[in-house]
Amino acid sequence: MSLSLAVSSTGPRAQAGGFLGLLGVAGRRVFFALAVVAILLIFIGPVAILLLTSVRPPSGVYYIWRGWEFTLDNFAEVLAQPVVLHSMWNSFVLSSIATVASLGVTVGSGYMLSRFTGPIQRSWFGIIYVFRTVPYISWVLPLYLVTTNLGIYDTYLGLLLPHVAVHVCFFSWIMKGFFDSISPSMEHAALIDGCTRWGAFRRVALPSAMPGIAALAILSWLWTWNEFLFGLILTAQRTPVITVTMAQFVTETGTEWHLMSATAVLAMLPALLITIFGQKYVVRGLRM
Amino acid sequence: MSMAPVSAAHRPRLLGEKERFMLLLIAPAALVLLSFEVVPILIGMNASFRDWSLVNPQKTWVGLRHYVEVFTDPVFLKIVLPNTFILMVSSVTLSLVFGLALAHLLKRQFFGRILIQTVVLLPLTIAPVITATMMRWSFNDQFGILTNLLAVIGVPQVGWLSERWPSFIIIILTDVWIWTPWFTIILLAALQGLPKEPYEAAQIDAASKWGIFTHVTLPLLRPVIAVCVLIRAIDAFRTFDQVWVLTGGGPARSTEVFSVYAYVEAFVNLDLGRGAAAAGAGAIIMLAVGLGLYAIVNRAMEVSR
Incomplete structure (x- = not known):
């Protein structure tokens, strides 16, 4: 019963959506969430690198992803x-x-x-x-x-x-x-x-x-x-x-x-x- | 009877009340355009025919020599021009595709939409110089975070900014990053303003989502896309900031685009005449490309009407 409900609710869309439709509701949610995360990473990435570099002391500015020294001295x-x-x-x-x-x-x-x-x-x-x-x-x-x-x-x-x-x-x-x-x-x-x-x-x-x-x-x-x-x-x-x-x-x-x-x-x-x-x-x- | 043409000649039709109003409306724009664009262009043309190196006060007339030099310079023909067009086509195409996808995503209502929209608009906020600087830093041979990240996930380590194609791909991707929001925001505005009826009709016909996109959305968006592409393509041709900061045209001039070439000739090699000729050559090429694009876009607009 629940299965047929699920199928009927995704049915028309499943035919419609091409490869996204094949994923089903849960799959599509995951795909959507992954896309959103990817977008956030791509667009925030360079800004995050910039911010991180700006708060590193001169000694830690190389290899910015190592170590935990932060400072506002640069500003x-x-x-x-x-x-x-x-x-x-x-x-x-x-x-x-x-x-x-x-x-x-x-x-x-x-x-x-x-x-x-x-x-x-x-x-x-x-x-x-x-x-x-x-x-x-x-x-x-x-x-x-x-x-x-x-x-x-x-x-x-x-x-x-x-x-x-x-x-x-x-x-x-x-x-x-x-x-x-x-x-x-x-x-x-x-x-x-x-x-x-x-x-x-x-x-x-x-x-x-x-x-x-x-x-x-x-x-x-x-x-x-x-x-x-x-x-x-x-x-x-x-x-x-x-x-x-x-x-x-x-x-x-x-x-x-x-x-x-x-x-x-x-x-x-x-x-x-x-x-x-x-x-x-x-x-x-x-x-x- | 014979008086009428005479009185018409006394008051020429060109300067009727309406025409004077039209001229008044464009006067400020025309004045600024004339004094700070047309005049410099004329001076530039003059300089391009002279030996206007900053150290030579004579400014000898050399005719078309600079143009001949530019058009026979292998760097200009084999590297600068191809680079300029590759950057133009790939950057415009990729930003259009990504912009369209993002506009579609943002058209929907979902939790966190405003956050995503703000984030997507970030590149519009940041100066291309800053973006390019950060990309240069991230791809630093030794300390770059992306260089190291790529090495960790197994991409063979290359000198990202010291070899021609890797650095040129970085230039393209940086340009795409910078300009995708511009397409997104315009296409989003256009999507939100589309009429609802065609979609309702398509839904009744049980059209697939992809079908709706290709048969309803794209044709409706065509005029907007055409104008966006036109504007961006013209701008992409004269890209300077990103290339200048990322590679400075190097290694060995292999990533120079046309604006960088002209700048280098004028301000690095200190030959303003040669630089002006290079800029003039680019302007001529761009004018031809621009008029061609305009014809194409005009046709695209007429088809969709």
Whole structure:
């Protein structure tokens, strides 16, 4: 009786599920649990190695899986270096301003791409796409010359503007998607009611697109915080950023893994907090 | 009657009220794009035709010499280009497959789902440089935890980061680790927004799960997948951080990809002209690839409509 019940409850699914179906209910549970464990291991693994390395004393940093000496001295040591806090502050300011500026600059562009047709729209979309394909290295190399000539090399401005520029094409494209998913009927109604085009954009379309823009804001902040190539080429001692600072714990005698890991953990924390608290908005915003 | 065309000519249609509004909307973006992307690209093109080594103040015009050098450089042709495309194709394919699988898993409600989702999003949080640094540490010849773990489970010990293919596979897997969450999060959002009706119909037809996936889910997701792949493929072509940190292009330039090649020419060999030519060559190749991909993706979108 119980057997027939079990069979009938798994029956249709067993036919349906291919090799998973052959495993039966218990087997499928085990398979599912194993998959979850594997996922956790794969995604936590590198972070765990990082954390473990960062709390090992210099003597225990090699063979990190042996011995039980742990210490927070590495953090104290890197925090005592002014460049670390300075870079974190720079990265924070830069990511925040670059995010606001990038969104501000591209929201109109995305709206235009979504709501209008004709030669201007088509040409702008073409321009956006073509420049999106240009590899960063092709314009970061000469940007070094541009920022040097403008006298903004190794300053906030000299990093901020390229960071906004790198987002222009991609964000315009994504913003177009946000506006595409909103029906333009409300804006038409507002225009008929005597609202200006600008008013229809600002007061009707923009609020509806807010969830998407919020998601993009979080991603933008993370991308700027994590950016490396721009910082590597466009900064020196005056305006260091955290990713470059972290990568520089390499001396003639080799890499100081314990200090590098501690810096990496510090660099990871703000981004981690933002991801944990922001993931809900990201998933919701991208669904539009 | 004859007045109408004249007055129309006085007020050209191109700058009607609507067109002015369109231009106003794109003005800020266009301005930033022009001054910090277009202008540098032009300067870069100029530099690529000159002997712009940092020690030579003359900046002699050398025409296409740098381009000829780049396109006849065996390192560029036989190593850098294949590497770049192998990385692009394998990284995009693998992250798409894993991302799709994870999105499917996270679509369901189960105990601990939020925890798994947070963990899966970890790579999005961590700078690629940090990830690559940790992978370099984990595969350290002597002290790397993964080197030792692999030795324990019986994988023949090789110099993971001192031989071409092992280190290139590590680069690919690191890239997949970094970018899988990007596919996961977008595909998860797309999955959650799919209409319910096709699934109910499929259930009535007693379709198998795999059948539902291939015949209902995949076609519905096709536009999203197409755009995701397009965006990622373009980005994968210019991968720099991971390769630079993991191997620096070594051993003996065997894992260099195109961005690293251009960087090395410009800032290590200190020949900005040659570096700009390499970057320009890559940009031309990428433009061709990008336009090709765009045509393919456009077709994929039309088919699914």
